[in-house]
Amino acid sequence: MTIPDFQSLMLPLLEYLNDEKEHSHRETIDHICSEFKLTEKEKQETLQNGQSIIGNRISWAKVYMSKAGLIESTRRGFYRISQRGKKVLNEKPVEINIRYLKQFPEFLEFQAIKYTNIKKDRDETEAESITPDELMENGFNSIQASLGQELLIKLRSNSPSFFEKVVLDLLSNMGYGEGKVTGKTGDGGVDGLINQDRLGLDKIFFQAKRFGEDTPVSASMLRDFVGTLEVNGISKGVFMTTSRFPKDAENVISRSQKSIVLVDGPKLAKLLIDFNIGVSTTKTYEIKRIDSDYFIEE
Structure with a gap:
């Protein structure tokens, strides 16, 4: 057998x-x-x-x-x-x-993370019909998906203040600049800020909501965040969550002239992995090809 x-x-x-x-x-x-x-x-x-x-x-x-x-x-x-x-x-x-x-909703979340990197979804049963390169890529994405969901589980088990620090670290690693966490009770819809220049003339406000997969960010939270940007004269904002956004999220933020980026759980997990926040490399594989130049006789 x-x-x-x-x-x-x-x-x-x-x-x-x-x-x-x-x-x-x-x-x-x-x-x-x-x-x-x-x-x-x-x-x-x-x-x-x-x-x-x-x-x-x-x-x-x-x-x-x-x-x-x-x-x-x-x-x-x-x-x-x-x-x-x-x-x-x-x-x-x-x-x-x-x-x-x-x-099961937890498995659908796992799948959502897995397919964030895949242009065309394929069921695992199609493995025999794809090339070795595609098979390796699918295996890699499965590993990344498992890691991504583990990251979300870890974040949900830690405190909200810890998640705010994670978001700050991520934005800094992404090259947006240095900043600080300002979140507290009654924070008016902002948990921290990033200074994109040394004088602090260009700022990004961010909001970090540590929710379970079954607890989406509400439209009122998005409106509060937009309102905070308006009141403070800030033109850029990032709203990150370990959960998901309501279906009308884009409509809520499109009513504002501000530049606002929404990052849900699957996208957050991918960014954390890509920018090495809370993860470390365990194995590295090299893919080699023929060096045609080597076989050219003088």
Whole structure:
């Protein structure tokens, strides 16, 4: 039997965890290998980085179901089924795959982050029809999406004041200048400012709202922010949130002559990764090509 793809592993993995006990990744691999009757050769097959293929696919099955709230990590390298996962199994699904997981809002957020960098959405089942370069890019985007959602979860678990500092660090790293956090109760719709020049003649006001995915920024908050820019004579503003904006957000800010940028959770996660805020590099891959000049004989 060939090694199952990671989507085919989702339901067997969740069923294995149905005993509600904490399981290590190592024992999970052993169980899945036994269930699918993999040969010793198949168990030993590895990726170029040395990780076993079956272990890697189980990891991704676990990641995707974790993003949907079906599995929860208990400590490093250990996990168990969640109450939602139990409920899913009670419904006796024929299979669990990416399409099935899209019913859960947390997974949709994960997908939103993943596809921020992709011009044309593709389902993972199309992998065989795309080029190796595209396959690598899709894998990279999956890793970035997982990291992005972890960033949002971390930000939501920290204090609002910490998130204001993160926004300040991000804007500074993006090259907009130095600034300070001014946010406090009754701040009038502004949490900080960036000085784009040394004399502080050109300023950017920013607002930072640390909300859960199910709590969008309200239109009244946007109007308050626009009003603050008007009152202070500031022409530029950035409104960042770990959540999302209302559908009429663009209409609200378009009524003002101010230059205002809205950054929602998925876009924020991408910016944090791109500008190295709260993340570090663990691996680097080099893609090489033939140097045609080298083969030209004199």
